[in-house]
Amino acid sequence: MAAVATPVARPQVRQTTCFIGGEWVPAVSGKMFETIHPATEEVICEVAEGDKADIARAVAAASEAFHNGPWATMDARDRGRLMYKLADLIEAEADELAALETWDNGKPISDSRAADIPLVIDCLRYYAGWADKIEGSTIPIRGDFLCYTRREPVGVVGQIIPWNFPALMAAWKWGPALAAGCTIVMKPAEQTPLTCLRMARLAQKAGIPDGVINVVPGYGPTAGAALVEHPDVNKIAFTGEGTTAKIIQRSALETMKRVTFELGGKSPNVIFADADLDAAVEGAHFALYFNQGQCCCAGSRLFVEDDVHDEVVERIAQRNRQFPVGDPFDPATKQGPQVDQAQFEKIMEYVDYGKQDGAQCVSGGNRIGDQGYFIEPTLFTGVTDEMRIAREEIFGPVLSVLKFSEVDELIERANNTNFGLAAAVWTRDIAKAHRFAAKVRAGTIWVNCYDVFDAAAPFGGFKESGLGRELGEAGLAAYTESKTVTVSLG
Ligand code: ADP
Numbered sequence: 001m002a003a004v005a006t007p008v009a010r011p012q013v014r015q016t017t018c019f020i021g022g023e024w025v026p027a028v029s030g031k032m033f034e035t036i037h038p039a040t041e042e043v044i045c046e047v048a049e050g051d052k053a054d055i056a057r058a059v060a061a062a063s064e065a066f067h068n069g070p071w072a073t074m075d076a077r078d079r080g081r082l083m084y085k086l087a088d089l090i091e092a093e094a095d096e097l098a099a100l101e102t103w104d105n106g107k108p109i110s111d112s113r114a115a116d117i118p119l120v121i122d123c124l125r126y127y128a129g130w131a132d133k134i135e136g137s138t139i140p141i142r143g144d145f146l147c148y149t150r151r152e153p154v155g156v157v158g159q160i161i162p163w164n165f166p167a168l169m170a171a172w173k174w175g176p177a178l179a180a181g182c183t184i185v186m187k188p189a190e191q192t193p194l195t196c197l198r199m200a201r202l203a204q205k206a207g208i209p210d211g212v213i214n215v216v217p218g219y220g221p222t223a224g225a226a227l228v229e230h231p232d233v234n235k236i237a238f239t240g241e242g243t244t245a246k247i248i249q250r251s252a253l254e255t256m257k258r259v260t261f262e263l264g265g266k267s268p269n270v271i272f273a274d275a276d277l278d279a280a281v282e283g284a285h286f287a288l289y290f291n292q293g294q295c296c297c298a299g300s301r302l303f304v305e306d307d308v309h310d311e312v313v314e315r316i317a318q319r320n321r322q323f324p325v326g327d328p329f330d331p332a333t334k335q336g337p338q339v340d341q342a343q344f345e346k347i348m349e350y351v352d353y354g355k356q357d358g359a360q361c362v363s364g365g366n367r368i369g370d371q372g373y374f375i376e377p378t379l380f381t382g383v384t385d386e387m388r389i390a391r392e393e394i395f396g397p398v399l400s401v402l403k404f405s406e407v408d409e410l411i412e413r414a415n416n417t418n419f420g421l422a423a424a425v426w427t428r429d430i431a432k433a434h435r436f437a438a439k440v441r442a443g444t445i446w447v448n449c450y451d452v453f454d455a456a457a458p459f460g461g462f463k464e465s466g467l468g469r470e471l472g473e474a475g476l477a478a479y480t481e482s483k484t485v486t487v488s489l490g
Helices: 052-068 076-092 094-105 109-130 166-180 194-206 220-229 242-253 277-293 306-322 341-356 407-415 430-439 472-477
Strands: 018-020 023-025 032-037 042-048 145-153 156-160 183-187 213-215 235-239 258-262 268-271 301-305 360-363 378-381 398-404 422-426 444-447 480-488
Touching (some): 018 052, 018 194, 032 094, 052 183, 052 213, 052 220, 076 094, 076 109, 076 166, 076 194, 094 109, 094 166, 094 194, 109 166, 109 472, 156 166, 166 183, 166 194, 166 235, 166 472, 183 220, 220 242, 235 242, 268 277, 268 407, 277 301, 277 306, 277 398, 277 422, 301 306, 306 378, 306 398, 341 360, 341 398, 398 407, 407 430, 422 430, 430 444
Parallel strands (some): 156 183, 156 235, 183 213, 235 258, 268 301, 378 398, 422 444
Antiparallel strands (some): 018 023, 018 213, 032 042, 145 480, 360 378
């Protein structure tokens, strides 16, 4: 008999205010906003709503910590040690943090336990190891000189993150910034501020000095925009929508801030007829439906070679019909609710567009229940390249299947998009796989796998999917400035 899953208890919410200069403080305005549990629409708690005044205080604290605090003068290895300590404290609280993530975001507890929080810990440890390995070089210039470079922290960094992987996005941003010796003002997404605030408390417990990490919860056009405008912020790292990134880019230009962007996608996932179909079907399903379809790199354009098209469609539809959608606190659940009402409505609109544009909805397409933002895993076939569901990011559990018969034409179609975040190919032909990897214009290519992330492997977009890379050494480089020192030996 199958084991009956035990629902997980709701965790305690302990941090709900701004974290500035090592203090937990309400917003200057006294305003608060609600954060909800998307499965029930219940209010979890109210959180301080920071805006320009709070950002100004946080940036002042981060500047002080950068220019005068112990962070700047600490031995690099000791900086790393504090980061390991933070990772250890997160690990000790992993179950509770996973539950907090599930409560605030709605993602299945099995995912927050097996993916989000372990990846947070791994990312912080990976970058902790970098702290004392950030080296310059000596350069043999002409003349009697010693010339060398120093890689210095870029300074105070503003970090603005989305709601789809709240804790993990915080770790991706804190890891390289802390290793490089930067100080941070983070604005978490208004939908999901709780795990970031908890992690800030653990950073404080770990002994990371006051002012090094500051967190200001609030909305994008107020708190977020103030962070981007602030003249004492040296860099903005942003993950979110392309339209927001363009607003940020224009504003950041005024003070010549460094920017890195990790944006959306419409990633092609290609199944050739010679693929291991069991793996390909499972992989294609995971590529789109993981995290309720709320992944920037979701494999949302599934190209299937005509010989195996009908079989693949039938097998994915079959999986959809059996997919456990429901209470995210039930460990057996694989798909929870969408994060909020706005996302829910946007996705349902795309389901309508799919139908209006003539695609066939072979599974799903409806809301589940009347409480919480649940949507059936949805599958469209007969999708053509010009349809809105093939061109625009849906960010929900809606998969578009496109048929193909010829490789060159396939590559052209895969590249026929303004995005370029990720792509995948399923085939047993190694030459075909590498040709695909070389020709598709995207920052990450997966071969016979999908969503394989590692803190050491750079991630980011071509074209309108981003600017710069996160993770790996490339992600670290984006938090440093190179300084050239030339010394006369004459
Ligand atoms: P999403 O669809 O993932 O919510 P957004 O780009 O709207 O994408 O949001 C991502 C993050 O950017 C959130 O933290 C949000 O508050 C913030 N944000 C939204 N608008 C702005 C803005 N004008 N300036 C700075 N940050 C913003």
